[in-house]
Amino acid sequence: MTGNSKYRYLFIINPVAGISGKKHFPEMIARVFGEIAVAVETCFTTGKGNASHLVRENWDRFDVFVAVGGDGTVNEVISAVAGSEKFFSLIPAGSGNALGRELGLSMWPARALKEMVTSQPKVIDTGTVNGRRFVNVCGVGFDAHIAGRFAKSKLRGPLSYVAHVLRDFVTYQPHWYRITIDGKTFRRKAFVVTVANTSQFGNNAFIAPRAKVDDGLLDICILKPFPVGMAPDLALRLFNRQLDGSKYCEYFQGKDIQIEGETLGYQVDGEPFVNNEPLHLSVENKSLNILVPEPTESLLARLSLDKLMKF
Numbered sequence: 001m002t003g004n005s006k007y008r009y010l011f012i013i014n015p016v017a018g019i020s021g022k023k024h025f026p027e028m029i030a031r032v033f034g035e036i037a038v039a040v041e042t043c044f045t046t047g048k049g050n051a052s053h054l055v056r057e058n059w060d061r062f063d064v065f066v067a068v069g070g071d072g073t074v075n076e077v078i079s080a081v082a083g084s085e086k087f088f089s090l091i092p093a094g095s096g097n098a099l100g101r102e103l104g105l106s107m108w109p110a111r112a113l114k115e116m117v118t119s120q121p122k123v124i125d126t127g128t129v130n131g132r133r134f135v136n137v138c139g140v141g142f143d144a145h146i147a148g149r150f151a152k153s154k155l156r157g158p159l160s161y162v163a164h165v166l167r168d169f170v171t172y173q174p175h176w177y178r179i180t181i182d183g184k185t186f187r188r189k190a191f192v193v194t195v196a197n198t199s200q201f202g203n204n205a206f207i208a209p210r211a212k213v214d215d216g217l218l219d220i221c222i223l224k225p226f227p228v229g230m231a232p233d234l235a236l237r238l239f240n241r242q243l244d245g246s247k248y249c250e251y252f253q254g255k256d257i258q259i260e261g262e263t264l265g266y267q268v269d270g271e272p273f274v275n276n277e278p279l280h281l282s283v284e285n286k287s288l289n290i291l292v293p294e295p296t297e298s299l300l301a302r303l304s305l306d307k308l309m310k311f
């Protein structure tokens, strides 16, 4: 028996997240968790918004709501759990898996599930944008453009992201934005303006390398227009946690951010939205109880990969 045996778990599985089938998940979850938790149930989402609905519908029956899917599923579950005494957890099974990677979880669902048995409680920050909750990143510009493309695409998985980026980044036109960070306002033409609670878009693309999920701050990365020839250097920096060292990047930290612009399609944890109002973003310090295993080999593997890439 572990300390987690006192909890009642609801696993909310998105059947279309990522590229792997999910039909075997309920059986796998019952096998691993059946004997150690007070109660374990699984359910499948039926469409957009359904994961939040499933949390609310089952609120009193469970202590831990587990998202099984990608960052869109995570966003829907955390939106219903944040600010309460209930716990959130996740099995990364999507295309980008930004939060799972940030927390050092295994990208192999079966392994992540086994590691979850020994999870420890932690409290992390979330952000809000015009009243909508996010846990990873929110942004305007090229990332929002790609989120829109990806949402319409039938192909999922990391390679689908790469294909969209390669197809559109040469022709994408940067826009002007009026940005206010903790009361200081300035204008910038930008390829991307990202406001980040965690350091990455997903797939270890570190748009905000200094971001920490529990520091009470949002990190703002402004990627200015750059010559096409600089794309390989910026891509290398993105995956090597060094984007903030580029002369095309301006980097800030703050708690209260406003973004105004003519074109304000934006993305929230990878999901696209259209908006005609200025975006108001703020951090909610220590607003989400999570249950995750201590970072082990999966995080260590990532760290040693980072070290290798520096040589």
Ligand SMILES: Nc1ncnc2c1ncn2[C@@H]1O[C@H](COP(=O)(O)OP(=O)(O)OP(=O)(O)O)[C@@H](O)[C@H]1O
Pocket: 014, 015, 016, 017, 018, 019, 045, 046, 047, 048, 049, 050, 069, 070, 071, 072, 073, 074, 093, 094, 095, 096, 097, 098, 156, 157, 202, 269, 270, 271
């Ligand atoms: N049964 C369903 N049928 C169709 N879409 C669904 C269903 N359940 C959930 N969705 C939607 O699927 C979308 C994609 O899910 P999710 O973001 O978890 O996976 P992903 O996009 O593959 O991974 P990532 O966000 O990590 O890149 C979300 O917008 C979610 O609302």
